[in-house]
Amino acid sequence: MRALIREEFYKIINRRIVRVCFGVLLLCIVLLFIVAGPGNERSRIETGTETRSDLETIRQETLSGLAAIERDRELAKGFEGELTDEKLKRMAEAGGMLEYYHNEESISNIPVNGNYLNIFLAENRLTNGEYQNLSDYATATEVLPLQQTAMGSLTEKPIYFAYIQGWRVLITIMSMVGILVSLLSIIALSPVFAEEYAIHTAPILLTTEHGKRKGIAAKMVAGILFSLGALGISLCITVVLCICCYGVQGLNCFAGMLDNTWSLTEGWYGSTSYYTIGEFLLLFVAVMAIGMVMLVAFTLFASAVARQVYEALMLGIVFFALPGVIWFYLVMGNAEPHTQEILYRILYCTPLYSCMNGAIHSAVSTPMLLLRAIIFLLVVLPSIWLAQTKYKNHQVA
Secondary structure (H helix, E strand, O other), X not given: OHHXXXXXXXXXXOOHXXXXXXXXXXXXXXXXXXXXXXXXXXXXXXXXXXXEOOXXXXXXXXXXXXXXXXXXXXXXXXXXXXXXXXXXXXXXHHHOOOOEEEEOOOOEEEEOOOOHHHHHHHHOOOEOOEOOOHHHOEOOOOEOOHHHOHHHHOOOOOOEEOOOHHHHHHHHHHHHHHHHHHHHHHHHHOHHHXXXXXXXXXXXXXXXXXXXXXXXXXXXXXXXXXXXXXXXXHHHHHHHHHHHHHOOOOOOOEOHHHHOOOOOOEOOEOOOOOOEHHHHXXXXXXXXXXXXXXXXXHHHHHHHHOOOHHHHHHHHHHHHHHHHHHHHHHHOOOOOHHHHHHHHHHHOOOHHHHOOHHHHHHHOOHHHHHHHHHHHHHHHHHHHHHHHHHHHHHHOX
């Protein structure tokens, strides 16, 4: 059986288009990291005041790229550890209060002195300033007691602070990596059965000793191993890039710091706010892997029922992208509220949304776990059974 799996696996990876697409995938990972990571980093801090033409102005030093990362890491390092009210005050003194320039044309507020410390305080609503509502924008004058904030009031656990910008970049790239690997899997696995139909080798292979049993199982196992292997390699490269630039600190910080959202699990709605970042990342990878197995099962089914490779390819792409079309339909407000709620819950369980870090909260509530398991079984088991049946009966057709 191992030899059959190895043979089928080599068939997949030895196709030229698969090697080319995998190379493009790796290139995209590097480019995404440069754009979303160091290329997007800015750190500004006041260095004093100066007087010109009888006007006193504040001097600022602005760093970008790797220099900004190093500056922010040094700023955060001095406050690493359990958050306290006294520490929040010292953070505000060291980083200053965040200030914005209001851009009327783009209807947005642009930070003019943003660094890791004051952005952390502002985005987590740890000050008395208003930064979320553009019309009520107000620069903060003081920090709030931790127990009066959403971050501190919803838990009795100690809140750990560290520089976590690298993990923010990582989960952003992970979403794109998941989508790219999914497309690679559709391209790589669509020919598994359909190509044998097209070149008329399927009837011959089905007459061999293992053709109708082990041969089919080997194709399916090889497809799953390829997709999960491509996902694993891509994620490992992304993690290494992030660690090399940002460091490894902050895995024990709460995941709510990643998107500055603080809530508790209630009913269908799950929350990962008070999971550690390490736990959140493991959960994200697990959900992506489950979604990938669903996609592989359906793509192999599409390959088994299609007569041509392009037909299987189109079926796989439609299955993967259809949730995005439904989501757009819901965003446009074309469904009743109750229908919207049901459809959103189903969408969160699809392979496409399994790649989205914003949907991970759906994986931690008990009702959503049950729904995800049901949808997984409803997709995977029929797909595998129908693929086997169709391929076995091809010799009779």
